[in-house]
Structures are given as structure tokens and as C-alpha cells.
Amino acid sequence: MNRLEVKDLTVAFPTADGLVQAVRGVSFVLEAGQTLGVVGESGSGKSVTMQTIIGLTRGARVTGQALFEGQDLLAMSNDDLRHVRGAEISMIFQDPLSSLHPFYRVGWQIVEMIRAHQNVSSHAARQRAIDLLRLVGIPQPERRVDDFPHQFSGGMRQRAMIAMALANDPKLLIADEPTTALDVTVQAQIIDLMQSLQKELGTTIIMVTHDLGVVADIADEVIVMYAGRAVEQADRRTLFYRAHHPYTRGLMGSLPGKGGAHERLNPIAGQPPSLIRIPSGCPFHPRCPFVMDRCLTEEPPLLDVGTDEGHRSACWLPADLTGFDRQVDERRWTAAEADRSGRARAMSRALLPTPAPERAS
């Protein structure tokens, strides 16, 4: 059985300004021991997807299914969900300071987590808390267990959060930007720790991040989200070397990489759309240099592309055009030119000197 299967999840929030369509049909399957990377910019719906799965989006209109070992989490009562959450599924949030209660000692908070789900003595739970703190690399855990959160550094707090998330040996660990607030050396420690724990315990990990470098490091599968949808999905190598969707291509082009100083980057033009007024057709079309006529009106479904198994992309460009080199870009451009007139042509010209190859025309 799959550990987690999400089917056609949609999440919308009614607000005074209109309906915020945060997630618009996301599906994925995750097996035991796998790591799924979910990338996207702010407002792409990646965090809301995860929060909805574990029932943390109150007041949202939710449809679809999230099957955890066959049980639909979205249909569960709050009481049942409480037994799953924290025990079988746990979550690490981005901000380690606001996720720990400032009034209670760190150890007490971990003990509470353990005793909420397991019938153990407080002494045993405390011992387990100390072991967990040692496991995540907190020095002198016997002493630090009685510290308050403010006595911990940022990296230590995040490690304490991981200790708490691991307290009940969860089968699924959802980490929402767990290292974004941390320095790179601490980030390396945390990622290293998560990987060794996964090897040891076979935990399934969902890593939500905007950092493509982190994804390249640890993910098996990657989902790229844009405007509430998965626009591309592939295994790690396929995504980084043979991506299909122009948005993925744009993200990779925005990264300051090996190019020397003062070399120009190729950013994506414009800004991510508002989730209240999502553009018609393909939501990426206002920023896409390869925009075609049908992109303005028809939203592309997530379909198989390329030659790699499980590689899917939501784009109307021909399915065999994957990769980043110039020839592929020129063929993308030619294909797009053949299929556009009037408005789409004008839009693509307006986006031009940015990334597309002028020489191809």
C-alpha cells in the first residue's frame, strides 16, 4: 500500500476580497521511505497543501482525498485525526521560535508530545526526550532538557522541533521550509540529520522548500507548484536535467550559478499571480515567453512528457521538448511561433529580451 496518496485536492478560502483558490487540484503518490520535494514560490500553494493534509486549515473549503495508508485524512473526525497527527504524521514548521511555547521548558514540551500518544511513565518519557535531544545533536541533553526555548539558538530550536516531531516515530514527516531561517552550515547539519534518520527509521519525508539546492540534495521525487497546481512532476535527475515546463526552466534560469561576476541572470518576467484572480487558461501564460493561442484559454492538464517514467508536465508545448540547451529552446520557440497569432504573439514579444532566443526567429 502507498503510504500517502493525495487525489485531486482543492483548497479555497472565502475572504472579503473573494475566493482565494490556494490549491487547485493536486495529486501525488508517496511510498514508504521516499522523500518528496515540493518547490514553488510564495503563494504557489505548497504550504497550504501540506497543512490541509494534516487538518490545519480551518475555515477552508476542501475537496478531494488524502489517503494515509488507505484512510482518508480529510474525512476523519477531529478526534481520530488527533491520534494520527503527532504520532503517525508529524510536521516541522519554518519558524522554530514560534513553534515552541516560550513558557514551557523544551523537555516538558517533548514529554507532553510523547505522553499524548503513548502510555509511558513521565520518567520514561523524560528519558526518551533526553535521548531524542542527544540524537539531534543538542550538547549536554541531560542539562539542556530543562532549558526554556529562549535559551536555545535558532539551530538548536529547529533541532528541538525535529526531536519533537520524531518523538513518536512517525511514518510520515512533513517539513515545511525547515531550514529556511537557518545558516547554511546549520542547514547542512539538519539535512544530514534528516537523511540519516530516514535511513535508520525508514521515515517518509515531504520537504517543502523554495530552495532548489535543498531539493537537489535530498528529494527522490519533485513536484513544482505554480498558482495552486502541480505544473511539473518528475524524479530529481529528470527535473534538473530534462525539465519540460517553461516555469521550471525559468526557475532554474533565475539561479545564480556557475556564471562569473556580473553575468546577467535570466529571471522570469513579472510576478506570480494573485490567487483570487488566477489568469485564464494556463496560469503561467502572462509570464511565459513560449505562450501560444490555446494557453490563453485552455488550462493544460498534467500529462506524461519526455522519455522518463513518471515525468509529467502541464504545458501545451510538444511533449518531447525537454531540457535546457539552446537547441531545445529554439525548437520550443519554433513550436510556439507556429501556434500563435495576434495576442499571444504580441505577449511573447513583450516578454522578449528576457529569456527566449531572438536568433531563432
Add this chain to the structure above:
Amino acid sequence: MTEAATSPASVVPDGDLLVRVKNVVKYFPIRSGLLRRVVARVHAVDGVSLEVRRGETLGIVGETGCGKSTLARCIARLYDLTSGTIVFDGRDISRLSRRRMRPLRKGVQMIFQDPIGSLNPRRRIGSIIGDPFAIHRISRGEQRKRQVQELMKLVGLNPEHYNRFPAEFSGGQRQRIGVARALALRPKLIIADEPVSALDVSIQAQILNLLTDLQDEFKLTYIFIAHDLSVVRHVSDRIAVMYLGKIVEVGSVSEIYARPRHPYTNALLSAVPVPDPDHADQRERIILVGDVPSPINPPSGCRFHPRCPKAQKLCTEVDPALEVKKDDRADHLAACHFPVEVGERLSRERAGIAQADRENAPDVSRETVEGAIRPKERA
């Protein structure tokens, strides 16, 4: 390029230098008790010397709390120095009073990290960007408005949005407002403190391109502070690496990335996630143990020694000088007794020196940590 050069100043003639920082120290007092007596001091910047050449971009990297922002604010004289000298454009500004500093402030401007916090939400952006003209009494009325709109065009904002409030702009646009404001007085030096850290990657690239274009157009000099090493690598000509208030290594971008000599630089570079799976799989990360020690009571000798895989007894006793190491170019300096050789592998080693200050380093090795995984089940 001779080996004789040991002082940072000797490489470049004085005329090419825009800023020279010499032995700058900045301590912040910690006060406590009824009399607000100084009980301790935060050693934020502790004897930094460096130079900034005209027209270059100097990147400063380091972890949270290493003193990189404090150093930048000292150079801009937003802080008074505890000791040391700063020469800007041939003039010693380290002890100038507020009033005498004011006309010189035109030459140094800052861009801040937080594009929301650094703009007053109740003022229109036209008036925010026009502030420098008002403060320095350069222009008023219609003329000021025209200048502001020119600036807005320059940084890629629509000049018709002159009367809007900051909240009506996205993060990237707000950062453009910050850039326009910094550019208003045509400064010689712009200090950018984490200018793109709060932005999404696609927007980040737009701002980086803008900064590069402006530098070419106006012959600007940048001091660029960031914790993201791939960003710093992209924009900088030279890089200074800071650790606990000191510069541990400085050199050209290619030198620092190709031949990092200080173990900390090595660790920092190896920790950066690379968006390339093949590269990520091959690479061996140097995982540093523990956290950065407190700058209130920094470790003796070399400040990196409690976390350093190469540390020896000497490192605990003598603070290494920032100097040219054997076979290095004359402008590549490192502060280390045992610099890393080309081809040397640090990732297999662990910090070797036992910690005197137990607060600052874990007392467990990685192996004990891994051995502690699920002790109950193993039993």
C-alpha cells in the same frame, strides 16, 4: 604579484581605493543592574582590516551573528567605532561628528534586507524616494518630482505610481523602491545588506540584474552582504569571509571558490546546497559540529578552533594573523595556522580539540549521536 606582500594595502595603489578599514573594533556594552553598569561586551567586530577598490563589488559572507552587518554599518558610520580607522575616498571619517559627517553621507548609501520594514507604510513612495533630495536640500517641488520619477524609471518602476503607498507594491517592487532611494544622491558606495534574501528566486534574479546594470551605468562600488553564497559569488569581484567578528579569509571570487585556504571557508562552501543532483551526490560535505560560539566571550586563540577539524594546540593559544599563505596570490589572505592544501579532504575529520567551554560545543561526537538512534529498540 610577489610574495613580499603581507599587508592588504600593499597590493593596490591608494588612489584606487575607495574605502580602507583598519583595525576596526565595535563592541556593544551589555548593561545590567540598578546602576546600568557594563557587565559584558558583545565583540561584534573585533579588529577588522580590509579595503574596497573603486568600482568593485566586495562580498561579505558569514553566518548570523558574525558581525557582517555591524561592519557595514560602521563603514557607513551609522555606528560609532570603538576603535580603528575608516578612510573613505581619501578622508578619515572614523571620528567625524554627526554634523561634519552629514555632507559625506551623500557618498555612502544603504539598501536593507526587509523591503517592508524599511519603508514607512503611511508615506507615498514618491515622497519616500524624494527624501534624500529633501534632507540634503538639493531640490524641491516640481523639480524634485521630476528627479524622483526619473529614478523610478531607472529602477523599473512605473513613474505614474508616484502617489501610491508601499503596501500597493510587491516585495520585488518594494526592493526597487529601496534601490531608487539609495541611488538618489548618486553615491560612490552602496552597501547592500542582504538585499535579495527576502525575495523569491525569480524576483531575486530581477533585482540582481538591476544592481549589475546600475553598477555598470554609474560606476558604483558595492559592498554586498549576504548569507547566500551563490548570490555573493554571482555579484562579487572579491569576497571577505567573516567568523565571530573577524575576517578569516579574503580574496578574489575565483581564488576563494577554487582554493579556499581557511577550514571555515571550506566548510561554508561545502554546506551550500547546489541545484545539481550529480554534483550534490558526489560532494562530501564538511559538517561542522555545534553552533557559533557567543561573541560575548569568544574562544581563545583562533576563534574557529572549537569547531575546526584541523585545530591543534597552537590554535587555542595564538590568534592567527590575516596574511598571504604560501603559493597564494598576493591579494588572497587567510587567518589560519594550518591552511587547507589543495586536494586535502576535510570531510572525514572532526573537531579535534576538546572544548574548554562546554556551552559552545557538543560533548558528543557524531558517532555517539548516531549510536544513540533508537537505543531502546537496539537493547
